[in-house]
Amino acid sequence: MFQKVLIAEDHETINYSIQKTLEDLGIPNHSKNYAYYCDDAIKRIEKALKEGEPYELLITDLSFEEDIPNQHITTGQDLIKAARKIQPNLKVLVFSIENRIKVAQSLFKDLNIDAYVPKARRDAKDLKTAIETIYQAKKHLSPNLKKDIGEEKFYKFTNFDIIIIKLLSNGVLQKEIPYHLQQKNIKPSGLSSVEKRLSLIKTTLNIFSNEQLIAYCKDKEII
């Protein structure tokens, strides 16, 4: 198991509960392995690296309260970037209240994080398995998000898609959509094109009705 883990989390109680989880996993807690500010966290990573005892894992939140001015790094995203810059092999686990799939997705894609665990009711257990999974050099996704991320990979919504879905969500009947598209000088405006597009989206995403599609798009903040 990991020997050196750094926690970046500004809420003291959460910070403490993560420490507790680490203890349960048999990760030693002899030195101060936590930070309440990103700037403090990056300093510790830097120092540990220089001393030849680098951190193996960073557990960080995404949003930090800016209650002290003149902090250089104020978000988890920036902390991850800065940390990877000085120590590329550092594993990163994001532990955040943010439960929107798009945010988690971009973290994996853009920052190549190793695990994402949303703060939730049963998150301690989730956290443990995440850390164990990372230790095996694998990626980890909270189960409830996992299936969503898989789905989303398959379909990229175009502007055209979003326009017609927005029209639907505003109560425009499908057969009236061509008229609205013409008003906006949007290129494919035939009813068949609209139907084809909606049909493609739905079969791709395993969605069975327009109603479910609207719900999906609202959840994913596509509209």
Added chain:
Amino acid sequence: MFQKVLIAEDHETINYSIQKTLEDLGIPNHSKNYAYYCDDAIKRIEKALKEGEPYELLITDLSFEEDIPNQHITTGQDLIKAARKIQPNLKVLVFSIENRIKVAQSLFKDLNIDAYVPKARRDAKDLKTAIETIYQAKKHLSPNLKKDIGEEKFYKFTNFDIIIIKLLSNGVLQKEIPYHLQQKNIKPSGLSSVEKRLSLIKTTLNIFSNEQLIAYCKDKEII
């Protein structure tokens, strides 16, 4: 009756027909009282104000074709804001193809417009009475929208409502809902009951489709 009225409308034919309506109402048309672009409209308002003969009423569309680049103001909403900034007492009548109640509602609420007339079959008459009503310093709403705007209609969603809406948002077809309700031993389970309920909700909230209903419920966090 008003003596100076400005029309902002990019469709020439509609612009002309509004002028016709004004003539019918005995509003003089000796100067050029119309504009095809928002920027032009605001200039005229400004000029008239400086010359000590300000416009009393602005009749404007909401959407303008952006066929000429580098326009500062491109929507009716922005035109109204700009106009009110330099001449707060200017009356405003919105005349638009937009027939969704929410849009009209937000115009009254956010921009404090004086009348809203949707472009429709019998809109000339509607326009006349609207102008006459404004002249008496009252607000005007097109009759078909009036009843809707009233006070924010609150619909209390019952558990039954929420169950069927959730089923819909999960991709269950309407005709399959009775089966699911029976599975859960929920009392009214007939298809007709489901249809009646959905119909009641939609007419009460002025919602036109199931898609819009789902969007509404997601926004209001009902589901």
Added chain:
DNA sequence: CCTGCAATTACGGTTTCCCGTAATTTACTG
């Protein structure tokens, strides 16, 4: 100018939805 390919649109049959009306069941009262 022709040709082939892809995109778009038109069309027709089937399913589902919508909505009014009628029949049935349920619940309550005397």
Added chain:
DNA sequence: CAGTAAATTACGGGAAACCGTAATTGCAGG
């Protein structure tokens, strides 16, 4: 137990959505 009112369900016709196929259009290469 009968009677009645309300709730629920059944039914049917018309509108909209769905979906496969065919016709049309647009466009690049020859």
